[in-house]
Amino acid sequence: MTRIRTQLAAATLAAVATVVVAAAPAQARILDQFTWSFEETGSFDDCGFTIESDFSSSGTTVIRTVHGTDELWFASIAVRSEEVLTNPETGEWLRIVSRGLLKESGPATEVADGVFTHTYSEAGNPVTILDSDGKVVARDTGLLRWVYTFDTLSDGEPGGFVLDEVLVKEAGPHPMFHADWCGVFTDLIG
Secondary structure, three states: OOHHHHHHHHHHHHHHOOOOOOOOOOOOOEEEEEEEEEEEEEEEOOOOOOEEEEEEEEEEEEEEEOOOOOOOEEEEEEEEEEEEEEOOOOOOEEEEEEEEEEEEEEEEEEEEOOEEEEEEEEEEEEEEEEEOOOOEEEEEEEEEEEEEEEEOOOOOOOOOEEEEEEEEEEEOOOOOOOOOHHHHHHHHHO
């Protein structure tokens, strides 16, 4: 999972973790809908040099029950994020912008007690990288779809663990999905 996708997932999980849930009825319905925002600053040196990060993300999450189960909830998340990465030694910087819709959907199939497979899709522009002059250096756009195997922990609450994910569809150009991110960062700000 890329660094930005990890941060988006963390922001989403933090937002979803605030939901208080009652038992789900037999019919699928919207359980909760809320907006959220998240800001974080820090630094990392995964690429062989220090990179300072200013990250912000906001969005809307809709959580709905899944017909026929009280153990699985699907989320739809409209997300916008921006991250500015700066090399503090040179002052060079770049910007990563993300706009997209993240959606879990069915059919949900229970493959073991509390373990389901379902579809997860990411549509939009998950990654656009701009250099310090505002020039677009790379842009992912289109649709990515996975089949997830998800353990709900059988606790009647949203959340759990992804046990497996298989990419089943890639539509549109996604150069950063397969890229060496450190190579890109080194070329632009290293």
